[in-house]
Amino acid sequence: NAGVTQTPKFRVLKTGQSMTLLCAQDMNHEYMYWYRQDPGMGLRLIHYSVGEGTTAKGEVPDGYNVSRLKKQNFLLGLESAAPSQTSVYFCASSRTPSGETQYFGPGTRLLVL
Amino acid sequence: DAKTTQPNSMESNEEEPVHLPCNHSTISGTDYIHWYRQLPSQGPEYVIHGLTSNVNNRMASLAIAEDRKSSTLILHRATLRDAAVYYCILRYVNNNDMRFGAGTRLTVKP
Numbered sequence: 501n502a503g504v505t506q507t508p509k510f511r512v513l514k515t516g517q518s519m520t521l522l523c524a525q526d527m528n529h530e531y532m533y534w535y536r537q538d539p540g541m542g543l544r545l546i547h548y549s550v551g552e553g554t555t556a557k558g559e560v561p562d563g564y565n566v567s568r569l570k571k572q573n574f575l576l577g578l579e580s581a582a583p584s585q586t587s588v589y590f591c592a593s594s595r596t597p598s599g600e601t602q603y604f605g606p607g608t609r610l611l612v613l
Numbered sequence: 614d615a616k617t618t619q620p621n622s623m624e625s626n627e628e629e630p631v632h633l634p635c636n637h638s639t640i641s642g643t644d645y646i647h648w649y650r651q652l653p654s655q656g657p658e659y660v661i662h663g664l665t666s667n668v669n670n671r672m673a674s675l676a677i678a679e680d681r682k683s684s685t686l687i688l689h690r691a692t693l694r695d696a697a698v699y700y701c702i703l704r705y706v707n708n709n710d711m712r713f714g715a716g717t718r719l720t721v722k723p
Binding site for chain 1: 649654655656657659662700711712713714715716
């Protein structure tokens, strides 16, 4: 199993450009999450999904949109990138929300100029 | 959300035990205590979790105070590969997210 994979690994954007980050998991997990991590800080939840076709806001959702059209994929979109969105983005998945482990991807490093 | 307090950094010598403390004085009865770690340039990795009783697994042990207001992650023999940021997180039983603090940066010296 590949676990959780993220595409791309690194991207540079100009202010105002748009892009989509892709997260894929092959563990048949219901729950998927997008986090961002700024330098020297812990992760903060952007959006999450409790199943195919459902999404919900996390702690810092502004400026991002998400979609979960297939159970194994969770997309994070930036419609108009801003320098404040420069960060490392991590995707995670879990079988259930509560006491279960979250499995994280390797991260996508995004630089917005 | 109940919050946790951890030291910013700790040092250990290789092959010695490490005790990483976490205070969570506002914990509720249904909050699980989770520990994750993040190695350099990687995503977080699950270490261990518990509710009331002490827990052991192949990676570490989790000691939970009787009043549940603090816990300690124990690495029995630190290796250089254990150098990472360790996060102590409280999760309500049906919560869909985890709130990461800044964690404890563990340095392991050879």
